[in-house]
Amino acid sequence: MPSASEPEPSFLPNPILDRLVDVVLELGAELWIERDRRRVLETVLEERGIVTAEMIEHHRDTPEQRAARLAERDRLVKRLYDALGKL
Amino acid sequence: MDRGMDGVLPRTPTLADESYLDFYEGVRNLAIREFFPHVAARAEQVADDAGLEGRGSRAPIEQLVRVADADPLVAMWKRIMRSQQHASWRRVRESLYAEAARHESELNAAERRRPGRLHYDPTFQVPDYAALDIHLQPGGYLREPLAGRLFHHGTKVFYQGENDQDELHQQVVSFVRPPADGRVARVLDVGCSIGQCTTALKQRFPQAEVHGLDVALPLVRYAHKRATDLDIDVHFHQGLAESLPFPSGHFDVVLAYILFHEVPEHLFAPIVAEITRVLRPGGTFSIVDAPNGTEFPAGNRIWMQFDARWNCEPYAPAFVASDFPRLLESQGLTLLAREQTPTFLWFTACEKPL
Numbered sequence A: 001m002p003s004a005s006e007p008e009p010s011f012l013p014n015p016i017l018d019r020l021v022d023v024v025l026e027l028g029a030e031l032w033i034e035r036d037r038r039r040v041l042e043t044v045l046e047e048r049g050i051v052t053a054e055m056i057e058h059h060r061d062t063p064e065q066r067a068a069r070l071a072e073r074d075r076l077v078k079r080l081y082d083a084l085g086k087l
Numbered sequence B: 001m002d003r004g005m006d007g008v009l010p011r012t013p014t015l016a017d018e019s020y021l022d023f024y025e026g027v028r029n030l031a032i033r034e035f036f037p038h039v040a041a042r043a044e045q046v047a048d049d050a051g052l053e054g055r056g057s058r059a060p061i062e063q064l065v066r067v068a069d070a071d072p073l074v075a076m077w078k079r080i081m082r083s084q085q086h087a088s089w090r091r092v093r094e095s096l097y098a099e100a101a102r103h104e105s106e107l108n109a110a111e112r113r114r115p116g117r118l119h120y121d122p123t124f125q126v127p128d129y130a131a132l133d134i135h136l137q138p139g140g141y142l143r144e145p146l147a148g149r150l151f152h153h154g155t156k157v158f159y160q161g162e163n164d165q166d167e168l169h170q171q172v173v174s175f176v177r178p179p180a181d182g183r184v185a186r187v188l189d190v191g192c193s194i195g196q197c198t199t200a201l202k203q204r205f206p207q208a209e210v211h212g213l214d215v216a217l218p219l220v221r222y223a224h225k226r227a228t229d230l231d232i233d234v235h236f237h238q239g240l241a242e243s244l245p246f247p248s249g250h251f252d253v254v255l256a257y258i259l260f261h262e263v264p265e266h267l268f269a270p271i272v273a274e275i276t277r278v279l280r281p282g283g284t285f286s287i288v289d290a291p292n293g294t295e296f297p298a299g300n301r302i303w304m305q306f307d308a309r310w311n312c313e314p315y316a317p318a319f320v321a322s323d324f325p326r327l328l329e330s331q332g333l334t335l336l337a338r339e340q341t342p343t344f345l346w347f348t349a350c351e352k353p354l
């Protein structure tokens, strides 16, 4: 029976390639985490003139900010990984 | 950290978790919206190139999968889909476990805050077939005390940002067919998970007593907490669809949203029989679930086989292959409607004859 804990399958011709895809996806995620935080930091700083870690965590995007943020995310994801769909 | 809610969606414990999951949601969107059409075309092409009898839509699935898996684009697509799924669950789980005691105490507090609405028996025996890590959710629905909140954050990514405010659950509930006489005093949501349809049903039928039932206690505990926070007065039960803890003729309306493709085939008839029993004459049963009984193009077949084998949906192929409308009729129900919803899911309505 399939389960989340069975050994990870290899879909690509060599398991090294499978693991490298994981690495590349994780790097992208870490990059986005940093960008997203910097964006929130700048937004809070612009609005309030002061910023704390607490303020960053509790910031809420306006609907426009959220839409812009997701559009930026989609651009980054596409730029990073579009090549993987051109096989 | 408690970062509150975004409407009806709880915010993740940290901004970094939110950014991480949003990123993988973007990866999922790319794989599905941009890559999949090419994957589907490629699957047809490799089936033709290999000269498979019946071509992409009718060749035996093992043969189709064998030739498709040798294609680099198909293989890469599967890798990304599976890695995205694992990564999302891992992150949600780690972030929730950083504050497990708080999440656990919130569940307990909700039970005390609104007593008499969450019904379970500590001696309840869960059948083995339900103990799967569906969609690779670690610990599945049953073995993970925080499975409810895990499911909420995980399915947020799964629904690709289109269900953040339960939009799809609202849409499902808008399809529900009320009885011809319009009388709706009691409503049941079978396989309710975290109760997103259950609360939407209460909003649609505010006068009715609304019940959600699911085999998984961690899910109904979270469903109760969620409904309590939203101040929507509904009941939740841990129980089995094939052995419902309600008297005969009790309900006017029953809904099963994507339940059937997650149960083994031998239970389809017993579950429908049991739902028919608890419906009153003239009561209706609405089902929204995977399509079935039709032919699919190669790309969809590849995706369904991938889901079954590599996304832990082992029961789904049997549902897709079944003649579900006939099964409903064989249990004494009359078919009222059958149509595709705006998603790939199908809506079926039937009635218990007077």
Ligand SMILES: C[S@@+](CC[C@H](N)C(=O)[O-])C[C@H]1O[C@@H](n2cnc3c(N)ncnc32)[C@H](O)[C@@H]1O
Pocket (backbone or CB within 6 Å): B130, B141, B169, B190, B191, B192, B193, B194, B195, B196, B197, B198, B213, B214, B215, B216, B219, B239, B240, B241, B242, B256, B257, B258, B259, B262, B263
């Ligand atoms: C995909 S989920 C349903 C989603 C849910 N209806 C919603 O609104 O999001 C399938 C659910 O069926 C439950 N389930 C599986 N077998 C069951 C059974 N025999 N009786 C009751 N619930 C069951 C699972 O625990 C799981 O929560």
